[in-house]
Amino acid sequence: MSSGVRVLGIEGTAWAASAAVYDSGLEGACEAASGSDTDARARPRPDVFIETDAYQPESGGIHPREAAEHMHNAVPRVVETALAHARETHDGPADEPPIDAVAFSRGPGLGPCLRIVATAARALSQALEVPLVGVNHMVAHLEIGRHTSGFDSPVCLNASGANAHLLAYRNGRYRVLGETMDTGVGNALDKFTRHVGWSHPGGPKVEAAAEAGEYVDLPYVVKGMDFSFSGIMSAAKQAYDGVSASQTSGGSSGERSEPDGGVPVEDICFSLQENVFGMLTEVAERALSLTGSDELVLGGGVGQNARLREMLAEMCDQRGAQFHAPEPRFLRDNAGMIAVLGAKMYAAGDTLALEDSRVDPDFRPDQVPVTWRDGGEVTFERENDEIRGAEALVTFEDDRVIKRRLPKRYRHPDLDDRLRRERTTLEARLTSLARRAGVPTPVVVDVDLREATLEFESVGESDLRDALSSDRVRDVGAHLATIHRAGFVHGDPTTRNVRVGARQHETDRTYLIDFGLGYHTDHLEDYAMDLHVFDQSLVGTADDPEPLREAFRDGYREAGEERVLERLRDVEGRGRYVSE
Numbered sequence: 001m002s003s004g005v006r007v008l009g010i011e012g013t014a015w016a017a018s019a020a021v022y023d024s025g026l027e028g029a030c031e032a033a034s035g036s037d038t039d040a041r042a043r044p045r046p047d048v049f050i051e052t053d054a055y056q057p058e059s060g061g062i063h064p065r066e067a068a069e070h071m072h073n074a075v076p077r078v079v080e081t082a083l084a085h086a087r088e089t090h091d092g093p094a095d096e097p098p099i100d101a102v103a104f105s106r107g108p109g110l111g112p113c114l115r116i117v118a119t120a121a122r123a124l125s126q127a128l129e130v131p132l133v134g135v136n137h138m139v140a141h142l143e144i145g146r147h148t149s150g151f152d153s154p155v156c157l158n159a160s161g162a163n164a165h166l167l168a169y170r171n172g173r174y175r176v177l178g179e180t181m182d183t184g185v186g187n188a189l190d191k192f193t194r195h196v197g198w199s200h201p202g203g204p205k206v207e208a209a210a211e212a213g214e215y216v217d218l219p220y221v222v223k224g225m226d227f228s229f230s231g232i233m234s235a236a237k238q239a240y241d242g243v244s245a246s247q248t249s250g251g252s253s254g255e256r257s258e259p260d261g262g263v264p265v266e267d268i269c270f271s272l273q274e275n276v277f278g279m280l281t282e283v284a285e286r287a288l289s290l291t292g293s294d295e296l297v298l299g300g301g302v303g304q305n306a307r308l309r310e311m312l313a314e315m316c317d318q319r320g321a322q323f324h325a326p327e328p329r330f331l332r333d334n335a336g337m338i339a340v341l342g343a344k345m346y347a348a349g350d351t352l353a354l355e356d357s358r359v360d361p362d363f364r365p366d367q368v369p370v371t372w373r374d375g376g377e378v379t380f381e382r383e384n385d386e387i388r389g390a391e392a393l394v395t396f397e398d399d400r401v402i403k404r405r406l407p408k409r410y411r412h413p414d415l416d417d418r419l420r421r422e423r424t425t426l427e428a429r430l431t432s433l434a435r436r437a438g439v440p441t442p443v444v445v446d447v448d449l450r451e452a453t454l455e456f457e458s459v460g461e462s463d464l465r466d467a468l469s470s471d472r473v474r475d476v477g478a479h480l481a482t483i484h485r486a487g488f489v490h491g492d493p494t495t496r497n498v499r500v501g502a503r504q505h506e507t508d509r510t511y512l513i514d515f516g517l518g519y520h521t522d523h524l525e526d527y528a529m530d531l532h533v534f535d536q537s538l539v540g541t542a543d544d545p546e547p548l549r550e551a552f553r554d555g556y557r558e559a560g561e562e563r564v565l566e567r568l569r570d571v572e573g574r575g576r577y578v579s580e
């Protein structure tokens with residue numbers, strides 16, 4: 001009956017001791033079973049059998065030693081169950097192994113847990129004399145969504161316990177377009193629930209409590225396509241504790257707290273969901289806009305949250321993109337995703353020799369050479385920015401440019417109002433500050449905060465992207481140095497966000513526009529990121545970028561600090577973002 005590839009997968013990076021069997025020959029049966037009615041779609045796909053034994057800490061979060069002990073006991077059991085299933089459903093000759101390969105999660109995860117899983121996988125592969133496949137757990141979280149959606153070239157949002165990032169495939173790798181600057185999204189929620197005294201895992205409890213909550217203000221931090229949870233999490237804890245001005249040394253976070261304690265926990269849970277998932281949805285939209293992709297898939301345990309899925313679906317709907325989230329058993333940690341990706345890797349000949357099968361607790365998704373797919377790349381081109389832009393609608397009237405930040409249906413209305421107002425204010429302010437510091441920018445003619453609308457004088461004759469020259473690029477370097485010295489960054493300096501031309505001036509000028517993602521900062525890293533974004537945009541636009549990149553650095557050096565350029569070299573060494 002089955003003529004496909006059969007792979008047994010083993011997962012055990014942190015809490016889920018899990019084994020699965022994937023049979024690619026049953027995929028047809030699976031489509032027939034899924035039909036078009038929702039009931040049938042809710043049924044699990046018959047091509048993947050999963051057996052999982054979850055580790056449940058008695059108190060606190062995941063203890064690495066206890067987790068390893070759990071793996072030690074549970075992995076052999078779940079593997080045995082999966083193997084029994086493989087034998088029962090095997091219809092080949094009796095002397096043939098019931099599977100074609102053994103796949104295991106090699107990382108990232110807790111070292112002791114990973115080693116137990118790897119040992120079990122090696123033993124099984126030797127006993128059955130079938131190849132071993134080493135799978136990156138994070139890539140598995142996103143490939144399962146591509147597999148179940150059938151999308152060709154989606155942007156992928158991983159929302160798991162220990163991670164949170166956006167990835168897209170290009171040039172043989174999954175590129176990290178944006179990620180958390182501190183903890184993973186699930187861990188952030190779990191830390192809050194620990195503080196409140198709830199048992200692990202906290203994510204589902206936040207979701208349940210949020211049902212009875214109302215919105216209260218909490219921090220919201222998105223920087224380009226990166227985001228951070230530490231500020232919002234400490235604010236949430238303080239709100240819960242009812243920390244008031246008198247209890248902290250001069251702090252003022254107690255304005256909402258009530259006399260008998262803090263803000264009701266339901267309200268905090270509700271607002272945590274609104275802000276944290278709003279941040280993830282916003283960066284996902286930005287990634288769609290940057291890549292020109294109109295497909296989004298979700299992965300990771302936090303993806304089980306209905307509010308997160310609702311926001312992502314709403315955002316995609318509003319911009320005409322397609323959204324897919326796999327069924328919950330494929331979102332939380334599970335060996336099904338390891339078996340499915342394992343099968344693709346096996347079919348591509350991507351197997352491991354025993355001596356190369358060491359685990360890697362810090363295995364990054366962008367380290368994985370993608371052997372199992374070709375074509376279907378995203379372009380990283382900003383096509384139709386005006387129409388499909390992530391944030392604002394831009395229209396032109398005579399010598400005026402009107403920019404309106406549109407309401408986002410996926411966001412809570414209070415948060416939406418606040419963000420549109422804050423960003424409009426900041427863009428107007430930074431545009432003017434840059435001007436005062438000596439950088440050509442458009443004059444801000446009008447600010448309408450209620451409508452989140454800015455009116456600018458139109459500047460330049462064309463985008464720098466269509467009129468690149470060394471002199472102009474050198475100017476941009478000097479302009480960025482000037483605003484950094486003034487204590488802020490542009491946030492999104494691409495060749496599309498620079499206008500060039502003489503216009504009413506006698507000499508050629510280079511204007512910076514679109515300060516919507518800018519912010520005040522004195523961090524070297526932020527300045528270096530600004531340079532990196534522009535540098536990458538040169539690489540993406542110019543036929544011969546090297547002389548331009550040189551000129552850009554020269555321009556920055558003349559007006560700015562050498563140590564920012566040094567930090568830029570560090571950033572480049574990390575090899576993330578859109579670099580080749």
Ligand SMILES: C[C@@H](O)[C@H](NC(=O)OP(=O)(O)OC[C@H]1O[C@@H](n2cnc3c(N)ncnc32)[C@H](O)[C@@H]1O)C(=O)O
Nearest residue numbers: 013014160161162163186201203204301302305332333
């Ligand atoms: C490296 C690996 O071990 C790690 N896996 C992991 O963290 O398990 P995962 O199953 O992907 O995600 C678990 C997280 O998902 C959260 N979670 C589960 N159900 C949730 C829900 N309904 N709402 C919000 N969070 C939820 C849990 O609180 C927990 O933090 C990872 O992928 O980062």
Ligand SMILES: [Fe+2]
Nearest residue numbers: 160161301333
């Ligand atoms: Fe995970």
